[in-house]
Amino acid sequence: MKEVPYIVDTNWLAERLDDPYLRILDATTFMAIPENGGSPTIQSGRDSYEEGHIKGAVFADLINDFSDPESSLPFTVPSRQQFISKMTELGVGDDTYTVIYDQGAMVGDPVIAAYWASRLAWQMRYEGFEHIAVLEGGLPKWKEEGRPVTTEVADYPAASFTGERRPELLATKEDVKRAMDDDNIVLINSLSPEDFRGETETYSRKGHIPSSVNVFFGVHADQATRKVHEDQVLRKTFEQAGALDSGKKVITYCGGGIAATWNALMLNKLGQENVAVYDGSMNEWTSDPSCPLVTGK
Incomplete structure (x- = not known):
């Protein structure tokens, strides 16, 4: 499998949308800060994914699938078994390369896009996955450039994975x-x-x-x-x-x-x-x- 850059732009991704070895992950998660102050709340981006995403993208649920459900802290890494099981269910494995994006860090504020994508990319590298890129500017940049989105949910066959944790x-x-x-x-x-x-x-x-x-x-x-x-x-x-x-x-x-x-x-x-x-x-x-x-x- 060929190496990919750490960060790719929208042109790079658009040219490869039909590559059968490509897996695109939408890692959208939102943080909402109460208007009267207090601790922020975290929301899944699944609804936003279903409203529109890049062709071929599958949703990677950082809250429910890629965090430790037993931890008292949010977003700590889950067990290796859980992570690999969920990732290979999405079709990501030894014979694929991955581009990850998100829709922005804050509810209603897409300025910082790639914040959550970099989290998932790091977790993948930690578990031994390779050939991972983060999409520069995420979905907000993609849409601002007039590129198409879809509501069609991609479906890939389960993959196999043999990498080692780092x-x-x-x-x-x-x-x-x-x-x-x-x-x-x-x-x-x-x-x-x-x-x-x-x-x-x-x-x-x-x-x-x-x-x-x-x-x-x-x-x-x-x-x-x-x-x-x-x-x-x-x-x-x-x-x-x-x-x-x-x-x-x-x-x-x-x-x-x-x-x-x-x-x-x-x-x-x-x-x-x-x-x-x-x-x-x-x-x-x-x-x-x-x-x-x-x-x-």
């Missing part, structure tokens, strides 16, 4: 604790600067993990065109964080292990392969009083 791509709370005092590991907080500095009420405790640096995941794409910035721009951002230094390992984190995967994807795109995602992120860290936090810059 545990080095996932970081635990204990890994992060050790990383705080390890000069060879760069901890990247992927949240907004306000969250990083502890100026918001988003989490039960404010601030960021000691020694971590802030690289907001929302700065990597043009908000008007939805195009990911050129590599030289991305490289400058991550060089300032020390994430591209030779021999360094990077651990990315955010609120719940979603935005962190977008930063991880950008680093992979730049050639930094030694990147792990802290799956529990701030949801887990702030719930444990023994885990330290600092505020300010």
Whole structure:
């Protein structure tokens, strides 16, 4: 099976829609923030998928199929057996390559598209799947360009899969604790600067993990065109964080292990392969009083 780029544009995908080895996954999930404040709620994107999607796309349910149903935290990785079973049911396996997209991160706000797609792409790589691309700009960009959508549900035969899990791509709370005092590991907080500095009420405790640096995941794409910035721009951002230094390992984190995967994807795109995602992120860290936090810059 041929290699595919980490990120592909709409032209790349449009030229391959009829490829029998292609699998397109719609990973749409929405986050809704109450108008009067409070904790955000998460909604499945299945209804939006059924209202219109790219030809050949099947719906990948991040909430119900690709998260651990026994976890007290949202969106932690499920068992390997569950993940592989659900993925191969969608027709994804050894003889296919995959393009993943979503419809935007927030209800009514499609500006940041690929946020959820990068989460599923990271999970697939963690379990040993290969040949995975994320669609730049997602469905919003596809539709803005006048490209067709359909309500017809694709159906693929179940696939076989023989890949092996890559545990080095996932970081635990204990890994992060050790990383705080390890000069060879760069901890990247992927949240907004306000969250990083502890100026918001988003989490039960404010601030960021000691020694971590802030690289907001929302700065990597043009908000008007939805195009990911050129590599030289991305490289400058991550060089300032020390994430591209030779021999360094990077651990990315955010609120719940979603935005962190977008930063991880950008680093992979730049050639930094030694990147792990802290799956529990701030949801887990702030719930444990023994885990330290600092505020300010």
